[in-house]
Amino acid sequence: xxxxxxxxxxxxxxxxxxxxxxxxxxxxxxxxxxxxxxxxxxxxxxxxxxxxxxxxxxxxxxxxxxxxxxxxxxxxxxxxxxxxxxxxxxxxxxxxxxxxxxxxxxxxxxxxxxxxxxxxxxxxxxxxxxxxxxxxxxxxxxxxxxxxxxxxxxxxxxxxxxxxxxxxxxxxxxxxxxxxxxxxxxxxxxxxxxx
Amino acid sequence: xxxxxxxxxxxxxxxxxxxxxxxxxxxxxxxxxxxxxxxxxxxxxxxxxxxxxxxxxxxxxxxxxxxxxxxxxxxxxxxxxxxxxxxxxxxxxxxxxxxxxxxxxxxxxxxxxxxxxxxxxxxxxxxxxxxxxxxxxxxxxxxxxxxxxxxxxxxxxxxxxxxxxxxxxxxxxxxxxxxxxxxxxxxxxxxxxxxxxxxxxxxxxxxxxxxxxxxxxxxxxxxxxxxxxxxxxxxxxxxxxxxxxxxxxxxxxxxxxxxxxxxxxxxxxxxxxxxxxxxxxxxxxxxxxxxxxxxxxxxxxxxxxxxxxxxxxxxxxxxxxxxxxxxxxxxxxxx
Numbered sequence: 001x002x003x004x005x006x007x008x009x010x011x012x013x014x015x016x017x018x019x020x021x022x023x024x025x026x027x028x029x030x031x032x033x034x035x036x037x038x039x040x041x042x043x044x045x046x047x048x049x050x051x052x053x054x055x056x057x058x059x060x061x062x063x064x065x066x067x068x069x070x071x072x073x074x075x076x077x078x079x080x081x082x083x084x085x086x087x088x089x090x091x092x093x094x095x096x097x098x099x100x101x102x103x104x105x106x107x108x109x110x111x112x113x114x115x116x117x118x119x120x121x122x123x124x125x126x127x128x129x130x131x132x133x134x135x136x137x138x139x140x141x142x143x144x145x146x147x148x149x150x151x152x153x154x155x156x157x158x159x160x161x162x163x164x165x166x167x168x169x170x171x172x173x174x175x176x177x178x179x180x181x182x183x184x185x186x187x188x189x190x191x192x193x194x195x
Numbered sequence: 196x197x198x199x200x201x202x203x204x205x206x207x208x209x210x211x212x213x214x215x216x217x218x219x220x221x222x223x224x225x226x227x228x229x230x231x232x233x234x235x236x237x238x239x240x241x242x243x244x245x246x247x248x249x250x251x252x253x254x255x256x257x258x259x260x261x262x263x264x265x266x267x268x269x270x271x272x273x274x275x276x277x278x279x280x281x282x283x284x285x286x287x288x289x290x291x292x293x294x295x296x297x298x299x300x301x302x303x304x305x306x307x308x309x310x311x312x313x314x315x316x317x318x319x320x321x322x323x324x325x326x327x328x329x330x331x332x333x334x335x336x337x338x339x340x341x342x343x344x345x346x347x348x349x350x351x352x353x354x355x356x357x358x359x360x361x362x363x364x365x366x367x368x369x370x371x372x373x374x375x376x377x378x379x380x381x382x383x384x385x386x387x388x389x390x391x392x393x394x395x396x397x398x399x400x401x402x403x404x405x406x407x408x409x410x411x412x413x414x415x416x417x418x419x420x421x422x423x424x425x426x427x428x429x430x431x432x433x434x435x436x437x438x439x440x441x442x443x444x445x446x447x448x449x450x451x452x453x454x455x456x457x458x459x460x461x462x463x464x465x466x467x468x469x470x471x472x473x474x475x476x477x478x479x480x481x482x483x484x485x486x487x488x489x490x491x492x493x494x495x496x497x498x499x500x501x502x503x504x505x506x507x508x509x510x511x512x513x514x515x516x517x518x519x520x521x522x523x524x525x526x527x528x529x530x
Contacts, residue, residue: 083306084418088494099415114307114415137306 062176065128065143068121069172070165073111078165079140082116086132086141094125095132112138119164123148123157133177142174197274198255201225201248202282214267214278215246219457225280226457228290228319230297230404231356232268233459239361240268243354244293245319249286252277264289287323294324300335300379301405302351303328310406312419312491315458316354337382342372343392345411345470346400350382353407359383359399366463367393383407394433397469401452401460412470413449420491422448427478433465440478447473453484 025031051058060066071079082099100117102110109115132141151157166172196207201218202225208217216234218226227248232240240246246268250261255275264286267278280286298320305311337350360373360383375384400408419441427440427450441449450469452460472478486493 081306082415083311084421085306088418088420088491093495099417101415112304112307 060145062145064145065130067123067144067146067148068126068132068159068164069142069144069146069174070119070161071140071142071174072166072168072171075108076168077109077111078115079111079138080116080119081110081112081114081138081140082119083114083137085135085137089131089135090126091129091131092125092127094122094127096120096122116161119161121159121164123159124154142172142177144172144174146172197272197276199272199274199276199278201278202280208272210271212272213240214248214250214265214270214272214276215240217272218267218278218280227267227280228315228323229268229457230315230319230354231358233358233361233402234457235459235463236358236361236402237365239358241266242356243297245290245297245323247286247289247293249279249283250276251279251283290323291325294320295329297354298324298328299330300351301354302334302336304352308349308352308406309409309414309419310352310403314406315404335379340384341411342408343396345397345466347409347411347414348383349407349409350384351407352405353383354405355381355383356404358402358404359408362399362402363393363396366395366398394465394467395463397466398452398460398463400469401454401463404458410449410470412473417443417448420494422492423496424484424486424492426453426481426484428481429468429472429478431465431468434468435462435464436468437462438464438468438478439484440480442475442480445475447475447478449473 073079082097084097084099087093087095087097096118097116097120098118099114102113102115106115128143130143133143148157148159197210197212198205198207199214199217200206201214201221204221204225206217206221208220215227215229215232227246229240229246230243232243232246244266246266247264248267249264250270252258253261253276254273258275267280297316301316305314305317308314311317334351340348340350342348355374357374363372372384374381376382397410400410403409422441422443425440425442427438429436437453438450439453440447441451450464450472452462452464454460483496486496488498
């Protein structure tokens with residue numbers, strides 16, 4: 001105890017700075033410079049950590065919560081019925097919608113008698129928590145592994161139905177987000193609206 | 196005065212009071228839910244069976260229990276009666292079964308229905324019902340009927356509580372609709388879809404515990420939980436003019452009567468107030484209504500919210516810091 005300097009150090013990592021004289025090898029600096037070049041050179045042969053985004057993308061989890069999709073059912077009709085549960089569950093209040101009544105000739109477009117004539121998500125407000133997906137009673141909205149692209153104007157981040165509803169011929173696969181509980185629920189014949 | 200004990204709480208009530216009314220006087224959790232009983236409508240009650248309670252002691256004179264559960268809305272109290280509502284497991288189990296019966300023919304189309312969020316059946320099944328349906332057969336279906344140009348009847352959702360029939364009987368001077376057929380095929384109907392033209396016919400929307408009778412002027416316009424219910428009034432020659440205006444911003448989306456804690460309107464309002472006055476200029480807005488914190492309508496509406504007080508920079512302050520804190524202490528209190 002007596003030979004060590006009396007330093008109060010809680011972490012035990014405190015170092016005492018000494019002002020000792022340099023040796024000859026240290027004074028000519030060359031070994032240190034060559035050692036430094038050696039480290040730089042060794043990085044040429046190491047695995048690169050830089051990803052050439054956007055050509056390359058980092059692998060994401062299958063249940064990554066990215067841009068939303070409004071699903072259609074098997075017959076291509078929109079599932080969303082504009083019940084507003086996603087909007088009320090949204091902690092960022094990013095979702096707005098206007099409901100409308102389905103007309104007789106629109107039977108093949110919308111599944112329920114009510115549908116969303118306007119459905120907007122403000123992607124700048126959205127925190128991608130996935131509560132809208134959980135609240136949805138119609139299996140209509142899902143988060144996907146797609147990424148909301150950057151843009152120049154704030155207004156362009158308000159995504160309407162044109163960007164959110166999946167095209168009939170280009171369905172978006174959300175099967176990995178369907179947990180066993182969800183699939184069991186969908187098998188329930190009584191819930192025919194969950195087809 | 197008769198002494199009656201409901202769930203270990205004793206109250207003295209006048210003769211002729213029903214168990215349900217006595218329970219409502221006590222208030223709180225002991226009040227049995229009621230889907231068909233409506234205190235403002237004579238003879239209502241006894242249809243839905245959700246208010247069944249156990250009478251553990253008939254009266255002080257005859258302390259035997261009643262053999263079966265009784266409908267509390269129709270059973271008058273007796274002196275020394277002991278009633279069990281939520282303290283009896285039998286009542287809780289029976290209520291669960293009754294909710295299941297009520298939902299047998301109910302389409303469960305809450306995401307589409309305009310009543311969702313303020314629906315008595317939704318609340319009832321949330322509090323007392325099963326998590327999932329066991330019903331496998333097909334449900335009865337009817338077409339949507341327009342009763343007049345302002346009211347729409349979704350017979351699928353009807354639970355046959357008869358409230359609207361009593362309203363039409365007792366509030367209007369000419370009865371124009373009733374119940375046709377019997378048993379599980381019975382349906383509310385107007386005679387060959389006659390128009391209901393009475394000035395107070397719109398009240399059948401308010402009394403309906405489910406979404407069977409809905410306001411056509413509000414159909415799919417908005418969800419109730421996105422609207423702010425405000426107390427409003429106007430001078431009306433036909434009714435008291437005291438209403439709830441459901442507003443969003445400066446827009447009045449719909450007008451209903453003012454409902455009390457048991458979901459009954461305080462005063463019936465006329466059709467002119469209900470359907471035609473959808474302008475903010477028509478109403479004197481008194482202030483927001485008190486909505487239960489548990490209700491979805493109070494979602495995202497913040498109670499006791501206060502704006503942060505402006506903090507004056509130190510150099511501009513004239514009074515001392517202690518005086519400043521004393522002045523602002525009331526403002527910052529969260530009541």
